[in-house]
Amino acid sequence: MAAAIELLERDTQLCELTGLLESARSGEGRIALVYGEAGIGKTALVTQFARLHARDARLFWGACDPLSTPRPLAPLLDIAWTEGGQLAGRITAGASREAIFQALFEELRSPKRSAIVVIEDLHWADDATLDLVKFLGRRAQRTSALLVLSWRDEGIRADHPLRASISELPGQVVARIPLRGLSPAAVQSLGARAHRGTEGLHAATNGNPFFVTEVLASDEPGVPATVRDAVLVRAARLPPLARDLCELASVVPSRVELSLLEAAAGPTFAALDELLASGILSLDDGAVAFRHELARRAIEDALPPLRSRELHARVLTALRARGEDPAQLARLVHHAAGAGDSASVLRLAPSAAEHASRLGAHREAEAHLSMALRHAADLPPRRRAELHQARACECYLTDRMQEGIDSCSAARALWARIGDRAREASCLCWLSRMAWYTARTEDAQRYCELAIEAAEALAPGPELAMAWVTRAGLYVSANDGPAATPFAEKGLRLARALGNHEIEAHALNMLATASIQLGDERGWALLEESLRLSLEHGLQDAAGRAYANLGSLAVEERRHELAARVLDEGIAYAAERDLRTRVMCMHCWRARLRTETGRWAEAADDAARILDNPGCSALFRLTALTPLGLLRARRGDPGAREALDEALALARQSGELERMVPVLAARGELLWLCGDAPGAAAEASTLIEKARKARRPWYVADLAVLIWRGGGEPPPPDECARPVALQIQGDWRGAAAKYERLGCPYQAALACYEGDDPEAMLAALEALDKLEARPAAARLRRRLSELGVRAIPRGPRAARREHPFDLTSREQEVLNALSLGLSNGEIAARLFVSPKTVDHHVSAILNKLGVRSRGAAVAKAQGTALLETQEARTK
Amino acid sequence: MPRYLVERTFPEGLSIPMDASGEKTCLAVVANNGEDGVTWVQSYVTEDKRKTFCIYDAPSPEAVRRTAARNKLPVDRITQVRVLDPYFYR
Numbered sequence: 001m002a003a004a005i006e007l008l009e010r011d012t013q014l015c016e017l018t019g020l021l022e023s024a025r026s027g028e029g030r031i032a033l034v035y036g037e038a039g040i041g042k043t044a045l046v047t048q049f050a051r052l053h054a055r056d057a058r059l060f061w062g063a064c065d066p067l068s069t070p071r072p073l074a075p076l077l078d079i080a081w082t083e084g085g086q087l088a089g090r091i092t093a094g095a096s097r098e099a100i101f102q103a104l105f106e107e108l109r110s111p112k113r114s115a116i117v118v119i120e121d122l123h124w125a126d127d128a129t130l131d132l133v134k135f136l137g138r139r140a141q142r143t144s145a146l147l148v149l150s151w152r153d154e155g156i157r158a159d160h161p162l163r164a165s166i167s168e169l170p171g172q173v174v175a176r177i178p179l180r181g182l183s184p185a186a187v188q189s190l191g192a193r194a195h196r197g198t199e200g201l202h203a204a205t206n207g208n209p210f211f212v213t214e215v216l217a218s219d220e221p222g223v224p225a226t227v228r229d230a231v232l233v234r235a236a237r238l239p240p241l242a243r244d245l246c247e248l249a250s251v252v253p254s255r256v257e258l259s260l261l262e263a264a265a266g267p268t269f270a271a272l273d274e275l276l277a278s279g280i281l282s283l284d285d286g287a288v289a290f291r292h293e294l295a296r297r298a299i300e301d302a303l304p305p306l307r308s309r310e311l312h313a314r315v316l317t318a319l320r321a322r323g324e325d326p327a328q329l330a331r332l333v334h335h336a337a338g339a340g341d342s343a344s345v346l347r348l349a350p351s352a353a354e355h356a357s358r359l360g361a362h363r364e365a366e367a368h369l370s371m372a373l374r375h376a377a378d379l380p381p382r383r384r385a386e387l388h389q390a391r392a393c394e395c396y397l398t399d400r401m402q403e404g405i406d407s408c409s410a411a412r413a414l415w416a417r418i419g420d421r422a423r424e425a426s427c428l429c430w431l432s433r434m435a436w437y438t439a440r441t442e443d444a445q446r447y448c449e450l451a452i453e454a455a456e457a458l459a460p461g462p463e464l465a466m467a468w469v470t471r472a473g474l475y476v477s478a479n480d481g482p483a484a485t486p487f488a489e490k491g492l493r494l495a496r497a498l499g500n501h502e503i504e505a506h507a508l509n510m511l512a513t514a515s516i517q518l519g520d521e522r523g524w525a526l527l528e529e530s531l532r533l534s535l536e537h538g539l540q541d542a543a544g545r546a547y548a549n550l551g552s553l554a555v556e557e558r559r560h561e562l563a564a565r566v567l568d569e570g571i572a573y574a575a576e577r578d579l580r581t582r583v584m585c586m587h588c589w590r591a592r593l594r595t596e597t598g599r600w601a602e603a604a605d606d607a608a609r610i611l612d613n614p615g616c617s618a619l620f621r622l623t624a625l626t627p628l629g630l631l632r633a634r635r636g637d638p639g640a641r642e643a644l645d646e647a648l649a650l651a652r653q654s655g656e657l658e659r660m661v662p663v664l665a666a667r668g669e670l671l672w673l674c675g676d677a678p679g680a681a682a683e684a685s686t687l688i689e690k691a692r693k694a695r696r697p698w699y700v701a702d703l704a705v706l707i708w709r710g711g712g713e714p715p716p717p718d719e720c721a722r723p724v725a726l727q728i729q730g731d732w733r734g735a736a737a738k739y740e741r742l743g744c745p746y747q748a749a750l751a752c753y754e755g756d757d758p759e760a761m762l763a764a765l766e767a768l769d770k771l772e773a774r775p776a777a778a779r780l781r782r783r784l785s786e787l788g789v790r791a792i793p794r795g796p797r798a799a800r801r802e803h804p805f806d807l808t809s810r811e812q813e814v815l816n817a818l819s820l821g822l823s824n825g826e827i828a829a830r831l832f833v834s835p836k837t838v839d840h841h842v843s844a845i846l847n848k849l850g851v852r853s854r855g856a857a858v859a860k861a862q863g864t865a866l867l868e869t870q871e872a873r874t875k
Numbered sequence: 876m877p878r879y880l881v882e883r884t885f886p887e888g889l890s891i892p893m894d895a896s897g898e899k900t901c902l903a904v905v906a907n908n909g910e911d912g913v914t915w916v917q918s919y920v921t922e923d924k925r926k927t928f929c930i931y932d933a934p935s936p937e938a939v940r941r942t943a944a945r946n947k948l949p950v951d952r953i954t955q956v957r958v959l960d961p962y963f964y965r
Binding site: 178601604605607608628631632635636637638639772774819859 | 906935937940950951952953
């Protein structure tokens with residue numbers, strides 16, 4: 001926001017930022033996260049830091065704006081303006097988003113001079129900007145730049161998209177710099193400088209620097225209750241004209257260009273000098289801004305409604321007189337809505353939505369369309385139907401299926417009334433897909449039938465191709481390859497005849513998936529081919545679908561290496577383009593992959609990405625709950641049954657085998673781990689016949705192993721996937737080896753548990769302890785003691801003793817001594833080495849910890865590796 | 876928010892000094908926990924300091940494990956618990 005007059009108690013943070021810039025300078029880019037409540041001094045800190053390095057680093061500064069619907073990529077536009085040259089050129093030339101991101105990355109990679117890139121106020125960021133953050137974050141290490149990201153952390157809820165973006169940044173390059181309030185002493189010294197008493201001030205303001213300075217700047221006695229009151233008291237004392245101008249400026253978020261203010265203000269503009277002299281606003285680089293966004297909001301919120309409308313209308317007229325630049329569309333919409341000017345909203349919002357959507361800011365596009373719909377009561381039905389349909393499409397891409405279904409149903413009804421059967425059919429296809437995501441398979445089928453019926457009554461067109469492919473998709477999810485194939489083929493032929501690549505890619509995908517389900521190995525190549533084609537033609541939705549399909553099938557078929565590669569790549573691809581529906585889908589499947597391959601902590605993170613998101617589709621919730629429940633069962637954590645009960649209810653509702661088998665297998669495993677093997681077998685038996693009929697060897701295997709463990713009659717081994725076939729034939733060693741090759745340490749250990757070789761069992765026990773698979777490890781310990789094995793390790797053998805920073809034991813000793821505040825000479829005497837050697841160890845420690853001073857090393861060790869230090873201290 | 880009892884084993888004993896550095900280590904743990912919405916309520920330590928029983932408020936057992944990993948603390952077992960107050964019936 002605005003620069004503070006004083007910067008107190010921020011030396012540690014400035015040093016830390018400088019240290020990070022040093023690393024960036026040596027070619028190891030860094031990311032600093034600066035956050036705290038409003039008015040805590042984030043901008044002041046970063047401004048001061050940038051000022052200190054004005055000579056030795058290039059500065060790129062961008063801020064997100066607090067518009068009702070933010071401008072897509074607003075910070076990048078700011079940066080492009082400062083950078084001038086290439087980047088601005090590309091943007092005005094309408095280059096694709098990837099090309100623009102790439103251009104900025106290239107700029108930062110250039111080793112000539114390190115750079116400071118500031119992106120402020122991320123809590124207001126549009127989707128495309130969050131994608132930019134992810135894009136730069138993943139590549140930060142390969143630049144010579146320090147990326148400084150700031151945001152307000154109050155009111156950032158668990159499902160705020162900012163959280164997800166931040167959690168995806170690579171941990172090793174990120175430094176967190178939370179800002180707290182000033183100390184009582186600092187507040188007192190500010191008061192002394194302003195010749196004011198500060199009694200009660202620290203308590204009332206919690207040391208918030210903006211609040212403190214605002215109170216000190218008003219001459220009123222006493223401390224106002226809130227920062228808002230402090231601001232209003234100050235504004236109330238302005239002369240009338242300056243006050244008018246102040247109110248006008250308050251309806252323009254962040255900053256207002258002088259030329260715009262002049263045009264909107266008319267004669268009132270003469271009061272500018274007076275207004276600036278009051279210190280409520282300041283002038284910087286041809287624009288005026290409030291000293292803080294809090295101050296602007298306080299004044300704007302206090303405006304009477306009619307006055308607010310009138311001011312917005314004045315700004316709108318002035319803005320419009322400057323021409324309708326696409327980058328300004330969001331601003332125009334904001335003021336049109338503020339002015340209550342429906343005609344302007346209806347003209348501007350759809351273009352703003354289109355612009356946002358093209359830049360991958362789908363959430364903003366949806367917001368613009370919703371805004372237009374709120375003003376659309378008097379529009380002709382055709383226009384309303386178009387708006388609803390466009391909104392449904394944005395909802396579909398961002399996993400807001402229920403809203404999408406609502407809009408799509410409205411559009412469908414309108415098209416039916418108009419009598420446009422083709423558009424009605426296309427709406428029905430979308431309804432079918434969205435219903436599927438909400439796990440309402442029956443609705444999905446009904447909509448699809450209606451779509452086919454409507455489209456077949458017309459001349460063959462894209463609606464028909466889409467309806468056929470949607471039908472194929474539903475058969476594929478019902479695991480019915482033979483029924484899916486003819487529909488996919490029909491759709492493919494028609495799409496090709498129509499030259500529609502989007503539908504063609506979709507059809508190819510369904511065809512490939514069906515053939516893999518039918519056990520045809522050629523399907524894999526076909527799927528990879530369809531992915532390549534989609535990427536080549538820039539078909540983003542199709543590429544996202546291809547990644548998700550290939551990834552999920554690879555997980556189901558236990559092709560773990562392929563699955564890991566495709567899902568990592570696919571999540572990055574979809575996240576950078578804001579294809580949230582695909583991102584969510586792939587996180588679910590990666591959670592399952594990582595549960596199988598023993599990467600449990602990461603599996604839990606993947607599942608949390610879905611489940612922390614209360615509005616996500618039922619289908620995703622179910623697909624994430626299953627591995628989460630299994631994970632809890634395997635770790636012996638509470639909540640396994642609850643997660644799997646909820647998953648089962650959702651899976652029953654979807655009725656699809658591919659959802660039911662994993663849930664029942666997980667529930668069976670939970671029962672078995674609790675000692676109820678017959679119960680587990682009974683659970684698995686309920687579905688075994690359906691799985692056999694579907695001829696999917698892994699579906700059969702997942703259930704068969706539970707039936708076999710519970711003493712039931714398993715299906716013939718040749719119907720089961722390989723390791724389980726070996727297992728139920730008694731070849732535990734072969735099964736374990738096969739599981740090892742598939743990268744499944746937990747399953748491999750369980751196979752050994754079922755064997756008869758104590759050596760192998762002890763090795764399996766170690767593996768289970770390492771995974772922290774407490775219930776299975778406990779069972780194995782019992783088994784070993786029943787077999788009379790004596791030296792059974794008692795528990796996880798200090799599995800966490802490895803040092804996080806890879807220090808040698810000598811370095812650890814030196815670090816411990818440092819924490820006691822000893823000098824190099826004293827340490828040398830203690831460890832019987834020369835001070836020079838100690839010196840050498842100290843620099844090695846600083847290096848490994850990535851800090852610049854002994855004090856920082858100790859602080860970091862205490863923050864992260866506390867046990868190592870304490871244990872050493874007590875020895 | 877659910878409450879959990881977290882059991883931990885420290886084969887070499889746990890010791891947090893009763894001075895400024897002890898305070899700092901505890902506060903570092905608290906700060907690390909905050910990021911995941913986890914609150915460390917209280918801990919009970921055995922006489923030999925090899926085992927601790929810690930009460931946590933957390934959104935999920937995964938959040939407890941995530942913060943434990945960040946703090947380099949071992950986890951033996953997590954149990955969801957509720958308060959039973961013996962004087963409630965008085």
